[in-house]
Amino acid sequence: MALLEVEGLTVAFRRQAGLFRQRTMEVIHGLELTVDAGQVVAVVGSSGSGKSLLAHAIMGLLPDNAHCSGSIRYDGTLLDAARVSELRGKEIAIVPQSVTYLDPLIRVGKQVRHAASAGGGEGERLQKQVFARNGLAEETARMYPHELSGGMARRVLASTAIISGAKLIVADEPTPGLNEAAALETARQFRELADAGCAVLFITHDIQLALSFADRIVVLYAGTVMENAAAADFAGDGERLRHPYTKALWQALPGNGFKPLGGSQPHPDMLPPGCLFAPRCCHASEDCTSQRPEFMPLRDGAVRCFHAS
Ligand SMILES: Nc1ncnc2c1ncn2[C@@H]1O[C@H](COP(=O)(O)OP(=O)(O)OP(=O)(O)O)[C@@H](O)[C@H]1O
Numbered sequence: 052m053a054l055l056e057v058e059g060l061t062v063a064f065r066r067q068a069g070l071f072r073q074r075t076m077e078v079i080h081g082l083e084l085t086v087d088a089g090q091v092v093a094v095v096g097s098s099g100s101g102k103s104l105l106a107h108a109i110m111g112l113l114p115d116n117a118h119c120s121g122s123i124r125y126d127g128t129l130l131d132a133a134r135v136s137e138l139r140g141k142e143i144a145i146v147p148q149s150v151t152y153l154d155p156l157i158r159v160g161k162q163v164r165h166a167a168s169a170g171g172g173e174g175e176r177l178q179k180q181v182f183a184r185n186g187l188a189e190e191t192a193r194m195y196p197h198e199l200s201g202g203m204a205r206r207v208l209a210s211t212a213i214i215s216g217a218k219l220i221v222a223d224e225p226t227p228g229l230n231e232a233a234a235l236e237t238a239r240q241f242r243e244l245a246d247a248g249c250a251v252l253f254i255t256h257d258i259q260l261a262l263s264f265a266d267r268i269v270v271l272y273a274g275t276v277m278e279n280a281a282a283a284d285f286a287g288d289g290e291r292l293r294h295p296y297t298k299a300l301w302q303a304l305p306g307n308g309f310k311p312l313g314g315s316q317p318h319p320d321m322l323p324p325g326c327l328f329a330p331r332c333c334h335a336s337e338d339c340t341s342q343r344p345e346f347m348p349l350r351d352g353a354v355r356c357f358h359a360s
Pocket residue numbers: 064078096097098099100101102103104105114148318319
């Protein structure tokens with residue numbers, strides 16, 4: 052059974068427009084995904100596609116001016132504000148994208164030990180073990196966040212989630228600033244957690260890294276899921292992929308011809324009326340420019356495209 056189920060998630064921000072008027076800007080539109088226990092689901096998408104907002108919506112960390120609809124379920128039950136605040140840091144852990152989430156006044160070893168489900172000597176043993184595995188020297192534990200490089204801070208944040216004992220881990224871009232070997236080592240640890248029964252939602256820009264260890268890939272574009280595919284569908288010329296955007300991402304990789312995709316993702320203030328990808332899509336027809344396609348199951352995956360087969 053799915054440990055995490057996100058259905059029809061829509062997030063809009065209210066903004067003051069003039070003295071008496073408020074405007075809303077929808078940034079996430081009808082987003083769907085599930086993560087089973089034992090699975091790594093990677094969410095990939097370019098900057099501004101809504102990855103962090105998805106993570107924050109799951110963790111109950113959206114700002115006050117955000118209006119959220121749809122449903123987020125954890126272990127079959129609605130994850131409302133009260134339940135998420137009870138489970139956060141225990142059953143559900145986040146690796147935040149920003150290293151500013153570290154407490155500047157507490158030594159990092161203590162922060163990581165504090166996150167461990169096991170207390171006392173066992174917590175200290177786990178912290179030492181996870182630091183060693185992540186290439187953090189023993190003395191790092193006695194440092195304050197401002198004494199760490201960006202890459203070290205990221206490894207500290209990942210360590211916190213890795214030893215948390217959580218059943219669901221949402222990792223929001225845990226690898227920028229890490230070299231390839233360190234990023235792969237981080238990925239390997241999340242894979243091991245999933246193999247031990249956790250559900251891992253791994254957010255990244257790096258499709259190649261995602262493909263090296265994830266079971267499924269969820270492709271976000273302009274605030275919605277364009278495709279949900281098995282990692283194994285990313286092969287050959289991309290003939291098993293369902294959406295033109297996913298195919299374009301695949302073909303833009305260095306090993307697949309490096310073919311660039313022209314144009315840019317629309318800003319939430321200026322979304323096209325039909326398919327959000329239509330302005331950049333070489334297959335776009337009249338339907339695509341006037342109607343929004345539904346997210347439909349297709350061949351053990353799902354896609355939001357009128358022409359997918
Ligand atoms: N507090 C906010 N108020 C208004 N708009 C916001 C707010 N937070 C995010 N957005 C907008 O929502 C969209 C999605 O942002 P989000 O941070 O989720 O992107 P992302 O995919 O995580 O990008 P990145 O890869 O750069 O981290 C962007 O257009 C962003 O400008």
